[in-house]
Amino acid sequence: MSGEDVVSTGSTDGTGSSTHGTGSAAPGGQVLVLAGGLSHERDVSLRSGRRVAEALRGSGLDVAERDVDASLLAALRSDRPACVVPMLHGETGEDGAIREVLELLDVPYVGAPPAACRTAFDKPVAKAVVARAGIDTPEGVCLPHETFRELGAAQVMAALVARLGLPLMVKPAKSGSALGCSVVRTAEELPSAMVNAFAYGDVALLERFVVGLEVAVPVIDDGSGPRALPAVAIRPDGGVYDYTARYTAGSTEFTTPAPLDEALTALVARVAVTAHEVLGLRDVSRSDLIVDADGRVWFLEVNVAPGFTETSTVPLAIQAAGLDLGKVCASLVQAAVARSIPQE
Numbered sequence: 001m002s003g004e005d006v007v008s009t010g011s012t013d014g015t016g017s018s019t020h021g022t023g024s025a026a027p028g029g030q031v032l033v034l035a036g037g038l039s040h041e042r043d044v045s046l047r048s049g050r051r052v053a054e055a056l057r058g059s060g061l062d063v064a065e066r067d068v069d070a071s072l073l074a075a076l077r078s079d080r081p082a083c084v085v086p087m088l089h090g091e092t093g094e095d096g097a098i099r100e101v102l103e104l105l106d107v108p109y110v111g112a113p114p115a116a117c118r119t120a121f122d123k124p125v126a127k128a129v130v131a132r133a134g135i136d137t138p139e140g141v142c143l144p145h146e147t148f149r150e151l152g153a154a155q156v157m158a159a160l161v162a163r164l165g166l167p168l169m170v171k172p173a174k175s176g177s178a179l180g181c182s183v184v185r186t187a188e189e190l191p192s193a194m195v196n197a198f199a200y201g202d203v204a205l206l207e208r209f210v211v212g213l214e215v216a217v218p219v220i221d222d223g224s225g226p227r228a229l230p231a232v233a234i235r236p237d238g239g240v241y242d243y244t245a246r247y248t249a250g251s252t253e254f255t256t257p258a259p260l261d262e263a264l265t266a267l268v269a270r271v272a273v274t275a276h277e278v279l280g281l282r283d284v285s286r287s288d289l290i291v292d293a294d295g296r297v298w299f300l301e302v303n304v305a306p307g308f309t310e311t312s313t314v315p316l317a318i319q320a321a322g323l324d325l326g327k328v329c330a331s332l333v334q335a336a337v338a339r340s341i342p343q344e
C-alpha cells in the first residue's frame with residue numbers, strides 16, 4: 001500500500017533543500033517531516049529525517065523537511081500539511097510535547113499520542129506498565145539527584161550496589177541514544193556514572209546488568225494491527241552499544257533476523273507487540289530487549305520515535321522483512337491521515 005490515494009503525489013527528484021518541498025503541491029497536500037530540534041539527539045534526528053523524507057519521495061509523495069523552531073506554528077497554520085512525520089528524538093521529540101502541539105492544531109501526524117509518549121519515554125514508568133502485563137524487566141531503582149544530596153551519596157550508593165550487585169547499569173530515566181548510560185563494574189566507578197546520568201536529567205535509573213544477546217524489535221501498524229518486524233541482533237565491537245557504536249558505520253555488527261530459535265523469535269515479537277499495546281503506542285515503535293542464556297527476554301525500553309539513520313535497526317528490519325522503506329513510511333502516513341478523517 002502506498003499513501004497515494006490519500007496524500008498527493010509529487011515528483012521524486014529528491015533535490016529539495018531542508019525547508020523546501022520537492023514535487024508539485026497537489027490537492028491532498030504535503031507531508032512534512034520534522035527533524036532536528038534542540039535535544040541532545042539533534043544530529044541523529046536530522047539524519048533520520050533526511051532518510052525518511054527521501055524514502056517517502058521515492059514512494060511518490062510530496063515531502064518537505066523542516067526543523068523545529070519559533071516559526072513552526074505559523075508555518076503549520078499558513079501552509080497546513082496533510083500529515084506530519086515527527087522524526088524528533090530525545091526529550092522534546094519523544095516525550096509527547098511536539099505531538100501535543102500538533103493535536104492542538106488538529107494536524108494529523110504519524111506516531112503515538114502525547115500521553116502514551118510521556119509514559120513510554122519515562123523508562124521507570126514504562127517498565128512498571130510492561131511488568132504489569134507479565135513482561136520481565138531488569139530489577140531497577142529509580143532515584144532523583146536530591147536523594148543523594150539529602151541522604152549522603154556514599155551511603156545511598158553502597159545500598160544500591162548491595163541490592164543490584166555488580167556490574168550494574170546506570171542511565172538517565174529519560175534519555176536516548178545511550179547518552180548518559182554507563183556500565184558500572186566496580187563500586188569505585190559508580191560516582192562518575194551517576195554524574196554522567198544526572199548530566200541528562202534529574203532522575204537516574206539503576207538496573208541489574210543483564211548478560212545476553214541484545215535485540216531491537218520494531219513494531220509497525222499501518223492500520224491492520226501491530227505486527228513485529230524481524231528482530232535485529234546487536235553486537236557492538238567494543239561490547240558496549242554506546243553513542244559511538246550506534247552511529248559509526250561498521251562499529252557494530254547487526255544481524256537480522258536475529259539468530260534465535262523459533263520459540264524465542266516468537267517470544268521477542270510477542271514482547272514487543274505487547275509493550276506497544278499496553279503502552280498505548282501507535283504506528284511505529286521499537287522495543288530494546290536482551291535475551292539471556294536461559295532464554296528469558298528482558299525489556300529495557302521502548303522508543304516512540306526510533307532512529308531511521310543509515311546505522312539504525314528499524315530500516316534494517318524493514319529490509320529483512322522484504323519490505324520497501326518508502327512504502328512502509330507511506331503506509332504509516334496513510335494510516336495517520338485516515339484516522340484524522342471524521343467517521344460518519
Ligand SMILES: Nc1ncnc2c1ncn2[C@@H]1O[C@H](COP(=O)(O)OP(=O)(O)OP(=O)(O)O)[C@@H](O)[C@H]1O
Nearest residue numbers: 138169175176177178179207208209210241288301
Ligand atoms: N539492564 C541492562 N543490562 C545490560 N545492558 C543494558 C541494560 N540497560 C541498558 N543496557 C545497554 O545500554 C544501552 C542503552 O540503554 P537504553 O536502550 O535503555 O537507553 P537509550 O539511551 O534510551 O537508548 P536508545 O538509543 O535505544 O533510545 C542498551 O542498548 C544496552 O546495550
Ligand SMILES: [Mg+2]
Nearest residue numbers: 177288300301
Ligand atoms: Mg535503547
